[in-house]
Amino acid sequence: MSDTQVTATETTVLTPRIGTTAKRALYWVAGSILVVLVAIASLNLAGTAVEGPPLDPTSAYEAGTQALAEVLRDQGVDVVVTTTLDDTRAALGSSDDSTLFFTNFEAYLSEDQVAEATELAVTVVFADPTLTELLRVAPEVAHAGQNADAVSASCSAPLVAQAPDITAGPSNYRVIEPSAEITACYGNDDDGYGLIVLDRGDTELRILGATDALSNGAITAADNAAFALRLLGEHETLVWYTPSFLDLANSGDAKTPAELAPGWVLPGVWLTMLTLLAGALWRGRRFGPLVIEKLPVTVRSSETMQGRARLYERSTARLHTLDSLRIGTIRRLAVLCGMPTTASVNDVINRVSPLVGQPIEPLRQLLIDREPASDYELIALSDELLALEDRVHAVIRPA
Amino acid sequence: MALSGWFVALLALGIVPIVVTGEPFVLTLWLLFVIVVGAIDLLLAVSVRSLRFERIAPDRVRLGETTSSTLRITNPTRRRLRAVVRDGWQPSAGAHTNRVPLTVPSRERRELNTVLTPVRRGTREAAHVTVRSYGPLRLIARQTTVSVPSSFTVLPPFNSRKHLPSRLARLRELDGATSVMIRGQGTEFDSLRDYVRGDDVRSIDWRATARRSELVVRTWRPERDRRVVIVVDSGRTSAARIEDEPRIDTAFESALLLAALASSAGDHVDFMIYDRRVRARVQGASGPDLLSKMVNSMAPVQPELIEMDWESVPGLVRQATTQRALVVLATTAESPGGSLGLLAMLPQLTAKHTVVVASVTDPSIADATLDRSTRDSVYLAGAAERALLDQSRVAAAINQLGASVVSRRPSELPLALADHYIALKAAGKL
Structure with missing residues (x-):
């Protein structure tokens, strides 16, 4: 066809300038910034969940002990938090x-480390020790299960004189070998006690089961507040030690993967991720609009x-x-036999x-005449019709 | 802005200094280095906004043929343009490559050829040109899209023109113009000439022979200067695809072959495409001009999803000619329900004209009647027989109204229609 040339020179730039974009x-x-700000603000205002690590002096959650730590500071006790x-x-x-308060909930400390910790200060409060830890540091005391009733002092130690009733639980301890060095307070009917004080000469070891009170x-x-202040505020300094996974590294030869890997x-990994991102931008950038x-x-x-x-099929017609x-067959047969397509059935037969x-x-x-009663009969009849056509075809136009 | 593979490679190369030194801060230094180098490269890239574009597109091309469009890019800046250019033709324009690397030195102009093999009839458009202009290091590109509109028309292929020579030969036989010199089969008396051995003795004109001493025969020739009106239905049913060709395209092929034949036989052809309005009309053209006008008018027409308005067709035919004419209606005559309008209108046309209804049939229907292998296929065969019966009923109704039906599969319809025309002409029924 003709190839007349048509020139188009009217051009407009479609891509907006950076400023416009x-x-x-x-x-x-x-x-989006506004939405993020509102989200952060509302999260802060609504405050939050009741979860948090138990007995954490920096935690304001229900299980934390920030209140106690702050009151102790106000009272002039130097509270030092260590991990x-x-x-x-x-x-x-x-x-x-000084007083040392420590726990070993997460079992970060080995038994040796626990034993060492119990001898570090003049007064050591060991919260919630387990059965095996007790065997090592205080074999004369045993675990007496969980109990959370309110209990009363039931001992004459000066430590508890101002606090006859405290919240008990979660743990109780039992004295197996009673001696003059052992004082047990806040007992229940089952001979379980919330606080057991062992006098070890240089050190006074206090085994505390009633940690909920703090x-x-x-x-x-x-009388929880009075009890807690007397328990921990005796000395000028309180070291509140919450063991962390850093203790694990020091307890053996194991090293973290980060320490084992070379510095690069x-x-x-960061560079690989950035390269992948750049690769995605390179391959994914569309070459102009569709x-x-x-x-x-x-x-x-x-x-x-x-x-x-x-x-037909759905209504089984x-x-x-x-x-x-x-x-269809009759019409084709009529044509084959040289009759008009309008020929009657009887003529064709x-x-x-x-x-x-x-x-x-x-x-x-x-x-x-025949009426098919089932699909099987229908198929059979339709095959017979085809066969009849074939036979007539073979007779009239032999190959 | 667009990144290149080189930028990604450069970024990845940072692993070498990081591993060699083993220092984490090297990562930051490397990132800074890559960003600075990339930014400088981006600043050095030629701004696409300052380029000038010109597109030279073909005007028309027949479907199935290959053409090319040229894009001229002028770089008036002082810097060298290193770019990848995409010429944004529509997918059915069939551009072979549409991402081409191109370098244009400062203050020079380059041409870019895009080879196009369109795959669909109609108007094919190019909307824009997208240019990725890279800096000297080919790290980061400025990407800008510029609208450079142009378009060209893709004409119907007229594949059936290959049948034209054989049908023209048959026309010439009718005409008595061939060396065979058979007795003219037309009905129009042409002339008297001397008897030659081989002539039909029945054509001897005894009265003229008596006047002269030699045998004289009469010759006839087919009628000339008859009217042929072709009406193509562009309504709903013409959109249906049969053997991967829409009905309307088959109708166009048939119309083109018939028009070529009729115009060389000396008849006048009027052509129109109609659904509820006249989509295209060619009147009063003849010879090569007729075909070129017809293909041009057909090119942009696509079927509309509306019902054909048959009532206005007699009026349209009357506008085209007041003489007796051969009226060809290229439409669908398949189901009695769908053909009601056609059947109601036909008597008005047949009263004055010779009417032929050209309809495309679907060969898959006939194939379906023979497949009785499964339960589903038996039901389908029943429905197919029903469809065939409907078709023959419509054809019978059309015949009863005085028109004739030519219905064939798409590949055969143009030829069948041409043969029907030749038969009518030979019988002197035009």
């Missing part, structure tokens, strides 16, 4: 006017026929289907019968 994006950026045994040792130094949630109940691994094209409508021509077939097939050497009656049955 920035202006458009400003609304959304500002909106490793080394720090604890350093904080205590050789002072003989928590933020319960400190104001009963972490920056290498070109729009209006597609023509597409209609499949046999849709009506297929719809009708499904309709066997006779209707068979009649359609019969009409009369013409076909001698051709295929079949009596008229079975042909009548096949082409007119």
